[in-house]
Amino acid sequence: GENVEQHPSTLSVQEGDSAVIKCTYSDSASNYFPWYKQELGKRPQLIIDIRSNVGEKKDQRIAVTLNKTAKHFSLHITETQPEDSAVYFCAPWSSGSARQLTFGSGTQLTVLP
Amino acid sequence: KAGVTQTPRYLIKTRGQQVTLSCSPISGHRSVSWYQQTPGQGLQFLFEYFSETQRNKGNFPGRFSGRQFSNSRSEMNVSTLELGDSALYLCASSLGSSGTDTQYFGPGTRLTVL
Numbered sequence: 001g002e003n004v005e006q007h008p009s010t011l012s013v014q015e016g017d018s019a020v021i022k023c024t025y026s027d028s029a030s031n032y033f034p035w036y037k038q039e040l041g042k043r044p045q046l047i048i049d050i051r052s053n054v055g056e057k058k059d060q061r062i063a064v065t066l067n068k069t070a071k072h073f074s075l076h077i078t079e080t081q082p083e084d085s086a087v088y089f090c091a092p093w094s095s096g097s098a099r100q101l102t103f104g105s106g107t108q109l110t111v112l113p
Numbered sequence: 114k115a116g117v118t119q120t121p122r123y124l125i126k127t128r129g130q131q132v133t134l135s136c137s138p139i140s141g142h143r144s145v146s147w148y149q150q151t152p153g154q155g156l157q158f159l160f161e162y163f164s165e166t167q168r169n170k171g172n173f174p175g176r177f178s179g180r181q182f183s184n185s186r187s188e189m190n191v192s193t194l195e196l197g198d199s200a201l202y203l204c205a206s207s208l209g210s211s212g213t214d215t216q217y218f219g220p221g222t223r224l225t226v227l
Contacts, residue, residue: 032213043203043218044156051213089156093212100169101146101216103156 002027006090006104013080014112021107023090024072032093033066033073034101039086047088048075080111114139117206117219125225131192134222136204138185144168144209145187146216147179150201159202162187163209191224199226 003026013019023033034049050057050064050073057064063076073092077084087108091101118137126132138145146169147159158171162181179189185206191198201223205216 034215043220045218046215049213049215091156100158100161100171100212102158103148105155 002030002092002094002102004090004092004102004104006107008107009105010108010110012110012112015080015082017080019075019077019080019084019109019111021075021088021090021109022072023074023092023104025092025102026071027092027094028071030071030092030094033064034091034093035064035075036089036091036103037086038089038106044089077109080109082111082113085109085111114141117204117217119202119204119219119222121222122220123223123225125227126194127227128194128196130194131190132194132224133188133190134202134204134224136187136189136206136219138187138204138206139217142206142208142217143185144207144214145181145185146205146207147187147189148203148205149173150203150221151199156203159189194226196226198224200224 005024031052036044037047038044048062048064061078066073087106089106090104120135144163146161148156150156161169165181176192181187201221203221205218207214207216
């Protein structure tokens with residue numbers, strides 16, 4: 001099955017700074033790479049995703065970059081705001097035998113005002 | 114469109130009992146996946162149902178089971194509850210035609226086993 005490692009586990013940044021979270025996976029058949037945000041007491045919500053034929057995708061202050069050779073993808077948040085404080089999960093998906101989302105262990109992002 | 118709903122939202126049971134949780138997907142979605150979320154193990158995949166058939170299963174004991182009805186609503190059942198089953202159980206629905214379809218999560222059912 002897929003082994004997923006997410007770093008760092010906690011991240012504190014000053015408001016306005018950038019934050020980067022990295023996710024490393026093991027299954028070379030993985031071809032879909034979403035990031036989910038889970039605020040305290042709420043459900044996980046997809047914030048951005050990328051497919052294996054694309055190296056980078058941006059959506060306003062959020063971007064995801066993919067390095068298939070090295071088997072990792074990263075979430076980039078620029079100009080962070082207090083409402084970005086949440087737990088972020090990567091969840092690479094494999095079309096191989098796994099056929100399921102395997103979630104990383106999560107990164108607690110705290111944006112300090 | 115209404116979002117994914119789960120019932121009940123909170124549940125307290127004792128060891129040895131069994132429990133049934135329900136998930137109603139977004140209208141038109143045919144796939145329902147179930148996840149267990151705990152502070153120690155994070156989000157772990159339980160199983161996925163598509164068109165009333167279990168399409169995929171995670172690494173959980175047979176005490177965990179599920180089913181899906183013709184209207185795509187899904188239930189999961191946990192028998193002979195153990196203390197370690199205390200967790201937030203999340204379901205997620207998607208169109209299901211492709212594994213890369215966006216999954217939309219429900220609010221979860223918080224299960225406490227005493």
